Amino acid sequence: MAMHPQRKQRLQIILFILVAVAAAAALLGYALRENINLFYPPADIVAGKAPLERKIRAGGMVEQGSVQRATDSLKVRFNITDYIAVVPVEYEGILPDLFAEGEGVVVSGVLGGDGVFIASEVLAKHDENYMPPEVSAALEKAGTTSVYQQQDGKAEKYGQ
Amino acid sequence: MSFWTYFHKWGSPRWFYQFSGRLMPWLAIPAVVLLLGGFAWGLAFVPPDFKQGNSFRIIYLHVPASAVAMGAYMLMATAGAIHLIWRMKLAAMVMKSVAPVGAALTFLALLTGAVWGKPTWGTYWVWDARITSVLILFFLYLGILALQQAFENQEAAAKACAVLAIVGAVNIPIIYWSVEWWYSLHQPASIKFVGESTIHSSMLRPLIATLTGMYCFLGWMVLLNTRNEILYRERNTRWVKDVLTGAGS
Numbered sequence: 321m322a323m324h325p326q327r328k329q330r331l332q333i334i335l336f337i338l339v340a341v342a343a344a345a346a347l348l349g350y351a352l353r354e355n356i357n358l359f360y361p362p363a364d365i366v367a368g369k370a371p372l373e374r375k376i377r378a379g380g381m382v383e384q385g386s387v388q389r390a391t392d393s394l395k396v397r398f399n400i401t402d403y404i405a406v407v408p409v410e411y412e413g414i415l416p417d418l419f420a421e422g423e424g425v426v427v428s429g430v431l432g433g434d435g436v437f438i439a440s441e442v443l444a445k446h447d448e449n450y451m452p453p454e455v456s457a458a459l460e461k462a463g464t465t466s467v468y469q470q471q472d473g474k475a476e477k478y479g480q
Numbered sequence: 481m482s483f484w485t486y487f488h489k490w491g492s493p494r495w496f497y498q499f500s501g502r503l504m505p506w507l508a509i510p511a512v513v514l515l516l517g518g519f520a521w522g523l524a525f526v527p528p529d530f531k532q533g534n535s536f537r538i539i540y541l542h543v544p545a546s547a548v549a550m551g552a553y554m555l556m557a558t559a560g561a562i563h564l565i566w567r568m569k570l571a572a573m574v575m576k577s578v579a580p581v582g583a584a585l586t587f588l589a590l591l592t593g594a595v596w597g598k599p600t601w602g603t604y605w606v607w608d609a610r611i612t613s614v615l616i617l618f619f620l621y622l623g624i625l626a627l628q629q630a631f632e633n634q635e636a637a638a639k640a641c642a643v644l645a646i647v648g649a650v651n652i653p654i655i656y657w658s659v660e661w662w663y664s665l666h667q668p669a670s671i672k673f674v675g676e677s678t679i680h681s682s683m684l685r686p687l688i689a690t691l692t693g694m695y696c697f698l699g700w701m702v703l704l705n706t707r708n709e710i711l712y713r714e715r716n717t718r719w720v721k722d723v724l725t726g727a728g729s
Contacts, residue, residue, distance in 0.1 A: 331561075331565050334561050334564060334565065334646060338649070342650050345650045349654075358606065358607075358608040358662070358663050358664050360663075379663055415602075416602030417599065418531060418532070418601075441602075441603075443602045443603055443606065444600060444601050444602055445665055445667070446600050448669065448678045448679075449678045449679075450679035450680060451529070451530055452526075452529070453527065453529075453530040454527065455530070456530035457530075
């Protein structure tokens with residue numbers, strides 16, 4: 321399968337363009353890596369890597385048993401965690417339907433000097449698990465949280 | 481017949497017109513059957529999701545539109561590269577034919593994603609890596625469409641579009657792995673090439689149907705557009721006049 325030399329050269333030029341563009345994109349992605357991330361994980365916030373008194377986003381799982389709702393208003397307090405660190409969040413407003421303990425959320429707001437995150441928006445972060453309710457119920461009955469729910473994977477994902 | 485002879489035969493618009501005419505029903509019929517059947521199956525017969533309820537059903541349109549929009553881009557970039565290397569006019573016509581279909585599918589992916597995002601996440605739009613990179617894909621398609629129109633000279637248009645298509649191809653792996661590389665709101669893929677998929681098989685089967693149907697739909701639309709382009713560009717030739725007057729096929 322000999323190729324015409326001129327065509328071979330053009331093929332090489334195209335491959336070179338691809339490599340060069342990929343390298344440029346990789347460098348750009350590397351330079352902007354912090355900005356491309358949509359949110360800070362709790363580990364980074366606790367470690368002081370997130371700016372204070374500036375609008376940022378934080379993301380993690382809502383800690384089991386941490387949700388406290390006010391009885392006379394829409395105020396709610398909960399903790400988010402990446403299984404490494406925990407950040408307390410305060411929010412007043414309507415929560416998305418999928419908000420629940422043990423589920424992922426992305427909150428935007430301001431991190432105070434006292435380490436409490438005052439959220440102005442709470443978004444539910446849906447995971448990649450899809451199953452019918454009966455399957456989920458059967459899995460719960462069997463004692464596994466879910467064959468699909470890989471807690472280790474999630475911990476790894478949220479807390480690099 | 482050697483590989484290269486076969487390859488060069490593909491460069492003949494007349495041969496491609498006749499071949500694609502025979503091929504088209506094999507794409508059109510599965511496209512219609514799999515898409516309509518898969519939608520009916522996914523919308524009416526599959527159980528609801530344990531968390532999202534019925535809103536998850538938009539997956540049967542969203543995932544095929546997104547995946548095929550990316551596949552279409554790779555097809556367009558490959559056709560562009562073939563045109564640049566072998567100066568094959570047919571490849572330029574295929575490249576031109578993919579762009580409007582890809583743009584429409586990308587728009588559909590963004591639209592269905594927004595419609596699903598509101599009840600699930602609580603917002604229509606967020607500037608995370610996945611959504612932003614898909615928006616860039618949409619702009620790339622629009623750029624190719626605009627660039628095609630910007631040139632009087634067909635050959636110059638094809639070259640410019642091919643280079644833009646190839647350069648933009650770097651965005652495709654970024655879209656695919658954006659949810660792995662960066663913290664994003666969009667979830668990672670449920671259909672996995674390695675390991676077990678995280679979508680229950682009863683929900684996966686209609687998704688495979690609409691996904692396959694969407695690929696057939698892309699092929700069908702690209703053939704239709706390419707055949708149109710062939711007839712237009714070769715309109716002064718004997719064989720096209722014969723086709724149009726019904727003297728031959």
